[in-house]
Amino acid sequence: MNAIAIVAEQPVVSWRFRLGEFVTHRDQSLPSLVMGRVRTTKGREIYGVRSLMDVDPCRDRMILADSLVAMADDHPDWSDCLLTPEIASSLVV
Structure with a gap:
């Protein structure tokens, strides 16, 4: 059976934060x-972040963009933070 794929033009997606960017909670x-990162069907951005706190029993979280x-x-x-800004800036590609 032959399948025909129709490639629709994808909209340009802009994100509030880049992958690999350092963020913190606003409060x-x-x-x-x-x-x-993912976008909900309502268009809200949710980010998967890895905590770099000195002590944190829960390192991985999903947080709404509005809170970051x-x-x-x-x-x-x-x-x-476990890192200094100087070390962190050398890690960013």
Whole structure:
């Protein structure tokens, strides 16, 4: 049986955070690395993050994009992180 695949033009998808970007929670210290992302049928972004807190019994989480902020090199949450901004910047591709 022959199958014909129709390739539809995919819309350009923009994301709030890149894979591999360092983020934290907007309300509490939770330095994390973006490991994955999905978009719900309602268009909301959900990010899979790996926590880089010094002590954290639950390293992997799924968090809505609205609850995350990017971590600049001078962000105060780096003090709770396993990495320093200098080491983290050398890891980003």
